[in-house]
Amino acid sequence: MSEFGLLGRSLKHSFSQTYFTQKFYSLNLTEHHYELFELPTIDELPALLAAHPDLRGLNVTIPYKEQVLPFLSEVASTAARVGAVNVIEFAEDGRLIGHNTDLAGFRESLRGFLPVGFTGRALILGSGGASKAVEVALRDLEIGYWVVSRNPLGAGLTYADLTPQLFQDHLLIINATPLGTYPDTEQCPPIPYEHLTSQHYLFDLIYNPSETEFMRRGQALGAQTKNGFEMLCLQAEEAWKIWER
Template sequence: MREFGLIGQSLGHSFSQTYFNQKFHNLDIDDCRYDLFELPTIAHLPALLAQRPGLAGLNVTIPYKEQIWPYLDEVAPSAARVGAVNVVEFAADGRRIGHNTDVTGFRESVRGFYPERGEAAGALVLGTGGASKAVEAALAELGIRRWVVSRNELGRGLTYADLTPAILEAHPLIINCTPLGTAPNVHECPPIPYAALTPQHYLFDLIYNPSETLFLQKGREAGAQTKNGFEMLCIQAEAAWDIWNK
């Protein structure tokens, strides 16, 4: 039995197990399973690996996409250029290799959603975690200029207090890379000036549970185009499956 799974701190919202186990069922793959592994801290990873010697691959989610690095033997270029890992490959020789498929997932999902390129294109990336880094890399590949937004006044980008109507007008694409709004905390949302949103805006939320977060709801009510992270999940999951079976 080949075993795969997802590690994170809180996984009640995740569809990854359902996605992969449905994939195994649809393809009549009866020698694979996918489980969820909630770890209080990343320091619990060695114990998990010792308990599950049959692990053939892992996905990694909040907050461990950056914290997992010391537990890897190698980092693939896809993760090295981003600074975050969301897939772990267990090589035949025992090495644990970190990869990043979030870049591919977001890039392909947003490509058909947000039509602008060049000077007219501009994005605000909400959050500074591992997912945010992947989104930044994808936006760079698409030629979309961007600002990172966080609560940290000493950070390298903007703070939420800096978000004026003029800044929102100049950055039609707004991507939520924070966990705010994830089930069960569905009444939360990033503190942007929603009153400044217009039908010219495009709101993309990496969250897919719920299917419409409060962030997306407020965007829809302002006439903006909206999209959740389910397609991104599917694309990055298939890319992970390719890595595990190369």
């Protein structure tokens, strides 16, 4: 048997198990199984690995994309660039290698969302592991940005800093926080939504629900919106390429 799974603290929202179970079925990989592993702390990872000797690959989600780094043997260039891991490769020699496929997934999904020749700047809401992949992707696409969070580090902004002028100058707004994820679907990032216009593009990394409160509030003011489902699929396919090679 070959076992794969998702590592996180709360996984009620996740579609990963359904996605990979369907993929294994379509490929007739009857000995492949995908499980959800909820850990209260990342310190329980060694015990999980010992209890599941058939593990061949793990996805990693909130809040462990950065916390998992000390438990890995090495990190691939994608994870090194981002500073966060969302895929763990189990090498034949026992090494655990961290990768980041969120980077490619977000970059390609965003590329298809924005109009050709987009020259605006972006606001990234949140400063966790997902936000770090977004930052690298925006740099790859040569889109300038500010990171917005409750407790910014360095040159970041707080939500209180968001002025009408900032919204006018930043037409792409990316929700990289978990606010609005199922089951807490009434939540949304605390931005001044009244400053949004039909010129804005709102990308929410959340995919469950398919339409978040963040997206709905933007749509009400004419903004274009996109959720994280395509990003999920793209990053999952990149993960599978790593695991099956």
